[in-house]
Amino acid sequence: MILDIRQKTKVNLQPIQQNFAVSFNYEIHFTNNLFSLKNPTLAQVITSDGDKKPQKVVVVVDAGLLEFCPDLLQQIANYTNFYAEVLTLASAPMLVPGGEAAKNDPNLLDQIHQLVETAGICRHSYILGIGGGAVLDLIGYAAATAHRGVRLIRIPTTVLAQNDSGIGVKNGINAFGKKNFLGTFAPPYAVINDSAFLSTLCDRDWRAGIAEAIKVALIKDPIFFNFIHENTAALVLRDMDTMQMLIYRCAQLHLQHIANAGDPFEKGSSRPLDFGHWAAHKLEQLTNYSLRHGEAVAIGIALDSTYSYLLGWLSHSEWQQILNTISALGFQLYIPELTDTSSLFPGLTEFREHLGGELTITLLQHIGKGIEVHQVDLSIYKQAISLIQDLYTKVVCSDWV
Amino acid sequence: MILDIRQKTKVNLQPIQQNFAVSFNYEIHFTNNLFSLKNPTLAQVITSDGDKKPQKVVVVVDAGLLEFCPDLLQQIANYTNFYAEVLTLASAPMLVPGGEAAKNDPNLLDQIHQLVETAGICRHSYILGIGGGAVLDLIGYAAATAHRGVRLIRIPTTVLAQNDSGIGVKNGINAFGKKNFLGTFAPPYAVINDSAFLSTLCDRDWRAGIAEAIKVALIKDPIFFNFIHENTAALVLRDMDTMQMLIYRCAQLHLQHIANAGDPFEKGSSRPLDFGHWAAHKLEQLTNYSLRHGEAVAIGIALDSTYSYLLGWLSHSEWQQILNTISALGFQLYIPELTDTSSLFPGLTEFREHLGGELTITLLQHIGKGIEVHQVDLSIYKQAISLIQDLYTKVVCSDWV
Incomplete structure (x- = not known):
């Protein structure tokens, strides 16, 4: 700043740089x-x-x-x-x-x-x-x-x-x-x-929220994923202690990500916590929200895990472990809207538009390790959908159809 | 956190404390x-x-x-x-x-x-x-x-x-x-x-914005107030260099306050930059927004300066200098709505409600030094209004009546 109002000399009105930080704290x-x-x-x-x-x-x-x-x-x-x-x-x-x-x-x-x-x-x-x-x-x-x-x-x-x-x-x-x-x-x-x-x-709501725990475990914490994998029966039987531990660990991982990943208000294009969510958001809309958010996320996770497997990143056994875990919890992994790709794939553009910047999708390198990509191969996504369709068409979960 | 999912031992779900800061930068x-x-x-x-x-x-x-x-x-x-x-x-x-x-x-x-x-x-x-x-x-x-x-x-x-x-x-x-x-x-x-x-x-808009410069000068920067006081003629004559200097210094003071006063998003009850504003907001509403915001702020500054003078904080000469400066710029300091105290004084409650917490009003201890108070004496405010009415009733600024 070169402005001396006492001398009334306007040398040059340099840009003023404003920098500050706001602290947020809650329990x-x-x-x-x-x-x-x-x-x-x-x-x-x-x-x-x-x-x-x-x-x-x-x-x-x-x-x-x-x-x-x-x-x-x-x-x-x-x-x-x-x-x-x-x-x-x-x-x-x-x-x-x-x-x-x-x-x-x-x-x-x-x-x-x-x-x-x-x-x-x-x-x-x-x-x-x-x-x-x-x-x-x-x-x-x-x-x-x-x-x-x-x-x-x-x-x-x-x-x-x-x-x-x-x-x-x-x-x-x-x-x-x-x-x-x-x-x-x-x-x-x-x-x-x-x-x-x-x-x-109800059982649907009890189950649906588990999808977000699977999601955060898959991108951040293999031990937590193993906990879920080993406790599918307890969760289905609605054991409250097991659910409490799942909620606590899932909340911890989400909160740590918000606090420590450097972008709590998402100014950049990275959004790893939205693993599986591009398809989930679109499927919710395509089903007129008859799908719960968590139910849609379970399908989105299955889809993006299968795509990661077809890319050669996830091993066959990791991929199977993921799908089996989701399926064992009672989630339905195939719904007809999944094969309506001309309606589904625009979800990628909408996902990008909502966040802004270039397309950024999180996939899996391993169980517990997410990785970001900026372009996708729609033909491989179609293969992934076919695979899920073949595996899960016959499984119909009666309580939500 | 005492939760070991490997042991599946839920000892105690302690509260999770979430703390993070978000940086904001702009030019x-x-x-x-x-x-x-x-x-x-x-x-x-x-x-x-x-x-x-x-x-x-x-x-x-x-x-x-x-x-x-x-x-x-x-x-x-x-x-x-x-x-x-x-x-x-x-x-x-x-x-x-x-x-x-x-x-x-x-x-x-x-x-x-x-x-x-x-x-x-x-x-x-x-x-x-x-x-x-x-x-x-x-x-x-x-x-x-x-x-x-x-x-x-x-x-x-x-x-x-x-x-x-x-x-x-x-x-x-x-x-x-x-x-x-x-x-x-x-x-x-x-x-x-x-x-x-x-x-x-138009002249009204040129003038109106000067009120915010007077405001921030009065609570933070006596040298800047003196600059305005000495340059009322140049400002009335629409000298652009003078106006540019006024805008630059006023912007600096506002930005420094936001960045350095410790509460950029106003979580507390303190809002010194709103000196003169409790009455200003209410007068805008009472005049159906025929008053410009800056015109209302000029009246609000005159009112709260007069109140500060009646409390014995501002000296008579400081008070006069403030009113003379505002008046010399062409602001009208008396409008009939000012004496309608049964409509005006609820503005104090609305000001408190908008910000929350206890009532916090900024007054002047000296030119360049604001001070916060948490209660006001309405009878002294009525005296302040009478004083302004006596001094300025005859001054009618033809371009806005």
């Missing part, structure tokens, strides 16, 4: 029966913020939960009464439809903004978001944009949300028929994983 | 005649991103500009043709209404999102936003939320946008009758300040 808590009056976790999270008490809270709840947790709203009311010195319910809880429907209706976004406005929620008040990944994505987007960001405590209720989407830094809704077309990067204020919600899940 | 360039074919600034900014060329660009333009720059769209077309190896215009420029109207119509947000979608803009492509602060706030919000953030090059065309709103990290639109109710913190990819746009401004 993921693991608990059971969050709204039991004996459980202080939520009250402690709010107490520790250092602001004047009680703090205003509004609650947005996945309506699908109430079928399995009919007492939830009463529990929340009792809890906030019991901890009235810490938090005040500033409005009756708002219900939003569960699943992808939450992300397809822009009116829901407006309604949450309206709730923030009428309840007088400020940037130091709290939104509690309770639900599956899609509902949390919607609530997260609303929370991140009201007043330029109010505090969000995420309470993920599915396996997938507890080990992946609910603990990370993204939110979003769908627009123009494209998944997550609108959204921001906005870390939560805190996350509370309550294992009690997991026992209420 | 503010100062140039003249940005779209002259001889001016490589914009092409250089895009060239330096390291991505494959040419890069896709869409342009969103403040429609109010075309009255004074009728050739602007043609110049943009010529420029992009000339630098075709660097950038490609992916769609015809989109026009949005200038001024606060841009922030009051949610359809405009949807239309920019639609433009991003149809033009195939990805996170590595560019939106060029050209216009005043309000238009850039709208475009910034749209850019920050499409694909979770596409690159935005801001080209601010007013004094206020070049020295304050256009160079910072915020965006936003109005909702529920509240200013900036929706928005995010999202640094631009780059900013290019083109002095040629300033000569097209």
